[in-house]
Amino acid sequence: MKSKETILKVEGLCVDFAVRKGTVRVLNDLNLHLERGEALGIVGESGCGKSMTALSIMRLIPVPPGNISQGSILLNGTNLLALKEKQMQDIRGDEISMIFQEPMTSLNPVFTVGFQIGENIRRHQSASKLKAKEKAIEMLHLVGIPAPQQRFSQYPHELSGGMRQRVMIAMALSCQPSILIADEPTTALDVTIQAQIFDLLRDIQNRINTAIILITHDMGVIAEFAKRVIVMYAGRKVEEGPVKEIITHPRHPYTRGLIKCVPFLKRDPGTSREVLNEIPGIVPNLSRLGQGCSFAPRCNYATDLCRTDIPAEKTVGQNHQVICWHAEEIQ
Amino acid sequence: MIDRPLLQVENLCTYFKLPKPHLFGKAATVFAVDDISFEISRGQTFGLVGESGCGKSTTAMSVLRLVEPTSGSVKLDNQDIGQLKADELRSFRRHMQIVFQDPYSSMNPRATACEIVEAPLKIQRVGTSKSRRAKVTHLFKMVGLRPEQRDLFPHQFSGGQRQRIAIARALASGPQFIVCDEPVSALDVAIQAQILNLLRRLQEELNLTYLFISHDMAIIQHMCDHIAVMYMGQIVETADRRSLFLNVQHPYTKALLSAIPTIDFNVKPSSKRLEGDVPSPMDPPEGCRFHTRCPMTEDICKKETPLLRAVKENHFVACHLV
Numbered sequence: 267m268k269s270k271e272t273i274l275k276v277e278g279l280c281v282d283f284a285v286r287k288g289t290v291r292v293l294n295d296l297n298l299h300l301e302r303g304e305a306l307g308i309v310g311e312s313g314c315g316k317s318m319t320a321l322s323i324m325r326l327i328p329v330p331p332g333n334i335s336q337g338s339i340l341l342n343g344t345n346l347l348a349l350k351e352k353q354m355q356d357i358r359g360d361e362i363s364m365i366f367q368e369p370m371t372s373l374n375p376v377f378t379v380g381f382q383i384g385e386n387i388r389r390h391q392s393a394s395k396l397k398a399k400e401k402a403i404e405m406l407h408l409v410g411i412p413a414p415q416q417r418f419s420q421y422p423h424e425l426s427g428g429m430r431q432r433v434m435i436a437m438a439l440s441c442q443p444s445i446l447i448a449d450e451p452t453t454a455l456d457v458t459i460q461a462q463i464f465d466l467l468r469d470i471q472n473r474i475n476t477a478i479i480l481i482t483h484d485m486g487v488i489a490e491f492a493k494r495v496i497v498m499y500a501g502r503k504v505e506e507g508p509v510k511e512i513i514t515h516p517r518h519p520y521t522r523g524l525i526k527c528v529p530f531l532k533r534d535p536g537t538s539r540e541v542l543n544e545i546p547g548i549v550p551n552l553s554r555l556g557q558g559c560s561f562a563p564r565c566n567y568a569t570d571l572c573r574t575d576i577p578a579e580k581t582v583g584q585n586h587q588v589i590c591w592h593a594e595e596i597q
Numbered sequence: 598m599i600d601r602p603l604l605q606v607e608n609l610c611t612y613f614k615l616p617k618p619h620l621f622g623k624a625a626t627v628f629a630v631d632d633i634s635f636e637i638s639r640g641q642t643f644g645l646v647g648e649s650g651c652g653k654s655t656t657a658m659s660v661l662r663l664v665e666p667t668s669g670s671v672k673l674d675n676q677d678i679g680q681l682k683a684d685e686l687r688s689f690r691r692h693m694q695i696v697f698q699d700p701y702s703s704m705n706p707r708a709t710a711c712e713i714v715e716a717p718l719k720i721q722r723v724g725t726s727k728s729r730r731a732k733v734t735h736l737f738k739m740v741g742l743r744p745e746q747r748d749l750f751p752h753q754f755s756g757g758q759r760q761r762i763a764i765a766r767a768l769a770s771g772p773q774f775i776v777c778d779e780p781v782s783a784l785d786v787a788i789q790a791q792i793l794n795l796l797r798r799l800q801e802e803l804n805l806t807y808l809f810i811s812h813d814m815a816i817i818q819h820m821c822d823h824i825a826v827m828y829m830g831q832i833v834e835t836a837d838r839r840s841l842f843l844n845v846q847h848p849y850t851k852a853l854l855s856a857i858p859t860i861d862f863n864v865k866p867s868s869k870r871l872e873g874d875v876p877s878p879m880d881p882p883e884g885c886r887f888h889t890r891c892p893m894t895e896d897i898c899k900k901e902t903p904l905l906r907a908v909k910e911n912h913f914v915a916c917h918l919v
Contacts, residue, residue, distance in 0.1 A: 311785040311786065312785055426874045457648070457853060458648060458856045459874070460858075461855075461870050461871075462870055462871075462872075464858075483785065483786055485860055486857065486859055486860055487858045489858060489860040490858040490859070491858075513862075523787065525860065527789070529793070529815045529816055529818065529819035530815055530860055531814055531854070532818065533842065534842065534843055535818050535838055535839055535842050536839065541797070542793055542794055542819070544787075545790070
């Protein structure tokens with residue numbers, strides 16, 4: 267059996283943002299760990315803190331208004347939060363890379379894609395211009411872009427959306443990072459292109475053993491790609507465990523709602539029409555969270571205890587944790 | 598009486614001429630919608646599904662004559678919409694309405710929710726100011742908004758509530774036919790269910806007919822009675838809901854279905870992926886437009902354009918090889 271090596275450990279992470287009336291806590295006491303070569307999914311609705319988690323790990327939270335007020339982020343034992351910006355720049359793009367949702371806005375329109383991929387290689391591996399070019403073309407080839415020599419000197423606007431995202435992936439992987447954070451990498455793309463991108467990520471993960479943190483709102487994407495998943499709600503983790511177990515036996519009422527409220531494709535749709543399950547209400551305003559569990563106002567299982575006390579983490583299966591007072595009742 | 602379909606679309610084409618690249622250049626034409634025909638029966642939902650740029654939204658806009666079609670005819674309740682003069686068209690619009698993808702950009706940010714929902718009634722000169730207000734209150738209740746929210750502005754609502762306002766606005770003039778153009782794509786998953794359920798409930802209560810557009814096969818399967826799959830401005834496969842999914846024929850539909858992530862662990866992920874991107878709609882490939890990406894292309898596909906033909910009752914496919 268492969269020995270598991272934890273490369274990233276986030277402990278008790280709290281992130282605050284200054285707003286007009288005081289501060290809002292966008293991440294609250296978040297713990298997570300990542301093993302080498304693993305595919306971890308983070309899922310939740312907009313505003314649940316999934317992107318904030320990614321930006322905190324990259325130390326890309328704008329300070330101010332943002333502020334990482336508590337906790338630690340350990341990369342191979344080094345606390346990233348204690349590093350100077352200059353040291354962090356050596357890690358970004360080299361040890362940890364990130365790809366974003368909209369590739370056009372994260373590529374620079376006035377430089378060729380080849381130059382932009384090469385930039386990372388020159389910065390981190392102090393390679394010569396020629397060497398960087400060779401490596402960049404090799405990366406373009408690796409991510410399945412046809413005719414990489416020609417593509418090297420093209421500008422982002424000359425490429426299609428799927429191609430641009432491939433360029434982003436080539437850039438992110440050019441220094442063989444041990445962690446790749448993909449924040450909704452396919453949300454702006456069509457389904458057929460989305461499938462291509464996930465095939466590519468899976469293939470590359472096997473080849474260079476990069477751990478991937480995949481951030482998405484789509485449970486289907488999680489089921490296809492990740493092995494372990496963290497479900498977030500209103501800045502907190504609510505459930506964590508192996509993907510298969512969470513999808514077939516969710517224990518948190520929110521996870522359950524999230525899975526049941528989406529129509530899933532059936533081979534035989536039948537003739538009857540069913541009504542979708544709804545999660546009543548909307549995501550709470552983070553500046554007006556009450557005491558207790560933040561999901562309580564929308565939860566069918568909520569009792570007085572839920573409204574006053576924040577639930578503790580419980581282990582309900584192998585590597586399966588849930589943060590809910592009533593996890594035992596929900597089977 | 599024979600049950601005539603509520604909406605009949607015949608040989609609809611919408612082309613966009615692009616400006617000349619330079620003085621002596623040749624103006625390119627985008628074949629956004631190229632010869633499509635379909636019918637929708639009263640009280641049914643007809644789904645158009647396809648990737649971005651396949652012409653599904655242009656079809657919707659052409660059906661409502663929000664975009665002037667190049668040729669073809671659209672009949673709603675046996676009235677040819679293309680023949681209507683401007684003032685007749687405006688008055689006829691009360692029968693056909695639309696709900697857009699992004700509710701925020703389709704609303705005047707300086708109008709209150711009440712003014713937004715009342716606008717179609719004003720334009721159609723329905724009732725007095727007092728009766729219109731009463732109607733707005735009624736519509737608010739129907740779509741699940743509280744009457745005391747009437748004086749709030751769009752930015753004070755959440756995305757889901759804004760879409761409710763958009764639906765109330767579409768219902769205001771009492772239409773029979775509503776186009777839903779990606780009505781839930783901009784919403785969070787938990788809110789999507791609320792809006793989809795609302796649309797279904799309203800359909801039953803008011804006997805509405807929907808043209809439902811989405812890129813999401815699962816939502817299309819959930820919502821529609823009849824489905825057409827579009828690729829590069831043309832319908833490649835159309836069938837009733839059950840027949841389409843039980844008996845997928847066109848290689849593009851198959852590819853589209855296999856590309857969708859699923860939470861069903863019994864379904865093995867298919868290894869067949871479509872390669873490459875959609876070709877440019879300014880210069881569609883000769884013959885079958887899908888042949889550049891199709892896994893089973895043969896010589897005939899590169900030369901002749903396949904026509905829709907019946908493979909079963911109510912199931913039509915445009916492919917040489919099925």
